[in-house]
Amino acid sequence: MNVLFVCTGNICRSPLAEGILRKKYTKRGIRSRVDSCGFEPFHIGDSPDHRAQKIARVNGIDISSHSARLFRPDDFDRFDRIFVMEAYHYQAVMRHVRHEEDIRKIDFIRNVVYPGQNRPVNDPYYDQIDAFEIVFAQLEEACEQFVHSLSLKKRS
Numbered sequence: 001m002n003v004l005f006v007c008t009g010n011i012c013r014s015p016l017a018e019g020i021l022r023k024k025y026t027k028r029g030i031r032s033r034v035d036s037c038g039f040e041p042f043h044i045g046d047s048p049d050h051r052a053q054k055i056a057r058v059n060g061i062d063i064s065s066h067s068a069r070l071f072r073p074d075d076f077d078r079f080d081r082i083f084v085m086e087a088y089h090y091q092a093v094m095r096h097v098r099h100e101e102d103i104r105k106i107d108f109i110r111n112v113v114y115p116g117q118n119r120p121v122n123d124p125y126y127d128q129i130d131a132f133e134i135v136f137a138q139l140e141e142a143c144e145q146f147v148h149s150l151s152l153k154k155r156s
Contacts, residue, residue, distance in 0.1 A: 001150055002033040004079040005109065006089045010038030010068035013085045013121050013135055015048040017109060019056050019063040020136075020143045028147060033078065036066070039092045043068040049125065055132045059140075076102045083109035083142075086120035112142045112149070 003021060007014035014036035022034045046068045047053070056063045073096045075082065082105045084090045093106050110119040121138050124131035 001030075001081060002079045003035075003146075004075055004082045005034075005036040005085075006038065006071055006082060006093060007036070007085045007121075008038055008089070008123060009040050009043040009046075009125075010036055010070075011043045011046055011049045012052045012123065012125050012132070013139070014038065015063045015066045015068075016052050016056060016132075016136055017083065017085075017121075017139045017143065018066065019061040020059075020139050021146070023061050024143055024147045028151070030147070030150070035079070037069050037071045037075065039071055039089065041070060044070060049132075051124070051129050051132045054129070055136045059136060071096065073098065076105060080105065082106045083112075085109060086123070087118065090118075109142045110138060112145045 005014040005017040018034050018036040025032060025034060048063050048066050053064055071093065076096070076098065082093060084093060084106065090106065090108065097103055108118045108120070110121060111117065121135055122131070124135045
């Protein structure tokens with residue numbers, strides 16, 4: 001299952017989610033594409049925020065080689081699921097939808113844990129390191145549930 005994570009600048013939440021899911025896929029021997037992107041151009045080509053890198057590193061994940069990029073309409077062709085962090089991202093992705101199949105790929109990442117509730121992963125950028133810890137925990141929980149659901153589908 002190829003997965004794309006979307007946030008605002010692609011330097012905090014989405015690279016963390018990408019790193020978390022990539023690690024879980026590797027641990028379980030799942031070979032699929034995992035990537036992340038954003039919608040605001042001010043960080044294109046940048047590495048993840050130093051606080052995101054620190055939280056990832058503390059949890060055994062290296063996201064330092066990530067380079068921020070923008071969402072592209074052809075991402076619908078390359079990914080099976082497109083997970084957003086909040087309503088702004090959902091609306092931004094929806095503006096690029098070409099047909100019904102694209103719509104079925106888009107969801108809030110926390111809906112994996114709390115179906116239909118559209119709970120956001122809050123932007124930690126303007127906060128202290130503890131906000132990044134909370135974001136990591138939320139994404140860890142959602143990615144674990146997502147991988148678990150994949151293994152259940154594989155068995156049936």
